[in-house]
Amino acid sequence: MKTILWATLTANGNYAQSGPEHPPKKEALDDFAAHAKAVGNFIVGRRTFEGMRGxxxxxxxxxxxxxxxxxxxxxxxxxxxxxxxxxxxxxxxxKGHQSALISGGADIHNSFLGQGLVDEVIFNVAPVLEGKGLNLLIDKDSYRYKHVQLLECKPLGGGVVHLRYAIDRADSQEV
Ligand SMILES: NC(=O)c1ccc[n+]([C@@H]2O[C@H](COP(=O)([O-])OP(=O)(O)OC[C@H]3O[C@@H](n4cnc5c(N)ncnc54)[C@H](OP(=O)(O)O)[C@@H]3O)[C@@H](O)[C@H]2O)c1
Structure with a gap:
């Protein structure tokens, strides 16, 4: 099964946080809804789900x-x-799904990345900057380095840039 990690990043590279005072950009949310509809599912951490349940x-x-x-x-x-x-x-x-969409939050993304369970990442870079925040990491405990392949780069409107990368799971020995 192909796994796609979907995330909004800030322009300075944080994993973007949102809330009532800083709602996510509409263009990023629309992109998430389109991907969720296309694959027919999404996987979400308990804390993010509680926030989105409304x-x-x-x-x-x-x-x-x-x-x-x-x-x-x-x-x-x-x-x-x-x-x-x-x-x-x-x-x-x-259930017969061909792909799975991993939608956040930080804990869940880092669990999937750390266990080498991700084939593609989608990063929508939003035109915002943050201070100390959250990070997406392939290893939370030690330094690692990994090449990924750029598959797509396009503006979504509203200053949001959509980036899509392939991760070679077999290539997990790089340090
Ligand atoms: N930038 C974006 O695209 C985006 C998207 C969504 C959310 N966010 C942000 O992300 C933040 C929330 O993320 P978060 O890290 O606090 O929470 P989260 O990842 O949504 O949920 C964390 C919870 O998921 C469960 N969990 C995590 N790893 C697990 C594992 N390996 N096995 C079993 N259960 C596991 C645990 O639930 P239990 O405690 O119930 O065991 C844990 O408390 C918010 O600031 C939100 O704004 C950003």
Whole structure:
């Protein structure tokens, strides 16, 4: 199964944080919705899911298989709870999905990246700067270096730049 990690970055390279005072750019959200619709699913960390759940209704994601990754959460109506990244992928594979979209947040992305479970990354760079913030890392404990292949680069409007890279999973020995 192909796994695609989707993230908005700030112009100074942080993993962008959002909230009521700093909502995400519409162009980035539209891009996420388009990718979720195209693959038919997304995987999300428990904390991000709680933030996006809003009024609890299906919103724009009706008909999309949502998998919430959590070590502790019990059943959540309307979504599937998986105990690990691998369990989330196994569930979507068994449902017949060809691709999985990993939508955040930082913990979840770093879990997938650290376990070498990502084939493609999509970074939408938003025209904002942040101070101390969150980072996406292929190794949280030690320095590593890895080449990736640029597949696409295009403006989405509103100052957002869309970048897509392929990661060679077999090539995981680079340091
Ligand atoms: N830039 C973007 O595109 C984007 C997108 C989404 C969110 N965000 C930002 O990301 C931040 C939220 O991210 P976050 O790191 O705090 O939370 P998160 O990744 O959304 O969720 C963290 C939770 O996921 C579960 N989890 C993480 N790794 C796991 C693993 N390996 N196995 C099992 N469960 C695991 C745990 O849930 P339990 O505690 O229940 O076990 C953990 O507490 C916010 O600031 C938000 O604005 C940014």
């Amino acid at each position: 009024n609890g209704g299906p919103g724009p994601f009706a008909g999309i298989d949502i998998v919430v990754v959590s070590k502790n959460a019990s059943e959540i109506p309307g979504v599937t709870v998986a105990r690990s990244p691998k369990e989330a992928l196994d569930y979507l594979k068994q």
